[in-house]
Amino acid sequence: MNNEQIINTGKRQDKSAAANAQNANAAGFAVNSSPLTVLNAHCRFRNDKRKVKRPAFANCSPPLKVPVYEIFFSYQGEGLYTGLPQIFVRFAGCNIKCGYCDTAYSVKISDKAYYMSAQDLLKQIKKIYKDNKKSFSFGKPSVALTGGEPLIHAGFLKYFLPMLRKEGFCAYLETNATMPERLKKILKFCGIVSMDFKFASDCGKSFWKKHEEFLKIAKNKVFIKCVITNKTKFAEIQKSVSIIKKISKNTHLILQPSADKRSRPKLADIYRFYSYAQKQLPNIHLMAQMHKVYGMR
């Protein structure tokens, strides 16, 4: 069975996709049926359990196949481009572990991941674009490379992104910004980089040096996101601001309070962090995750 057959066959409706559809409709959000068809199709695709040989991580040369959990159409739910229709590719595997991770299944590479070649991946992206063309009135959309951590697969991306660009798609990289040396390999093929600052209070350790280096490399294409939880320390916001101020003070910084009830920060802390940051830097945004509000993907 090839990838196309995996996407096109089967009638089983995935429960989470159905719940998403209901929530989206209940919220009055304009989700038409064709993206949901794709969502359902990709849940089947994600659940494919065939045994496949695992490739080495980014260093395989040439990079043959990478583990992917899902490919789907949706709207960007966070950051500067919130609301933008995009095609999402969720790669499997992550090099760190954040307490607030909302895609915990993607951190490990399990046998639910499907191994795809660059050609297969491009074919599916083109198919999703074709199926949802009405949602992309502005032309070819950006493709959100997410995970997990996509830069784990930098070797593959170096090979794949020029192909994606040649087809007219813009690469939108979502990353934990802990592997600047890998970013260097692919930055020229990326249109937008959404980088996180990861804090020790939630992710077990800090990555300030890596983040600094990452920002220096990505600074003309990047915006930064900090997830704020009830564990976030004022000193972590101060450090984030100081790095941006030093390297590229006009970079947009999104303060994103956690949507999870268990880790939601106090309003007083949100105000304190925001008011501190906006006195130091010109482009500070306080934004929630839209897809969580509307029960979207």
Ligand code: SF4
């Ligand atoms: S970096 Fe992203 S995918 Fe990895 S654990 Fe943190 S939130 Fe999850």
